[in-house]
Amino acid sequence: MYGIALLMARLLMGVPFIIWGTMKLRGGEAKLVPVLAGLGLPDAKALAYLVGFCELVGGLGIVLGYPLHTFSVLLGLWCIVTGYVGHRNDVNALLSHICMAGGFFALAVAGAGAIALFGGEPTGVLADVQ
Template sequence: MNDEALLVARLFLGIPFILWGVMKLRGGEAKLEPMLTGLGIPDAKLLAYLVGLCEFIGGVGVTIGYPVRTVGILLGLWCLVAGYAAHRKDISQLLTHVAMAGGFFLLAAVGAGSIALFGGAPTGRFAYLP
């Protein structure tokens, strides 16, 4: 697979999650909190910040290409759950989340390529993280 194409794909998938995470951590959780409260979650504000942190860390992991297989699977599942929980009544938004999940699962299957942190093949202690 073309390593430059994998880099571009990682950037297209990772940068939006970095931005969404930063926005939630810098006050955007106020928009997410009422929706989480409506789902019956007891401490919605804390969960909103955790969502922002997970999106930020996941986006960074995809963008730098390590640990892209683990983060790809987790963010793919994240997209499916978020799409169902928040957007199941809007088919366009739901399908957008499904499409993003497909991109993350594909990235997890093919790996980061050689233009990534550790060249896509970490050694030492970092090699134990899939």
């Protein structure tokens, strides 16, 4: 039961990032570029594609459960930074990003569970990443 609950949590946390990343990489970056340019960030189009790539890879890592601790912490920090940078004037959006960050940090502590790539605990050279 515990493994199924962790799988559900990973799916609920990771699938939206897979969708958002895929949308940005398939032309959705056009909506993000003006926002990034308005923030004064350099080369907004390349940065929008980088955001899409990071969201896609991070979401896949969460869903697969490998390396869960690394991706959970990174996406948690990502949610805090993007919440503050992009939504600091919208309290509801900022709080939703803070809630997502809390979920990612809790997932990092709980671990991937038994229903994950490599059983949630990779072996070999990549085991040192966590």
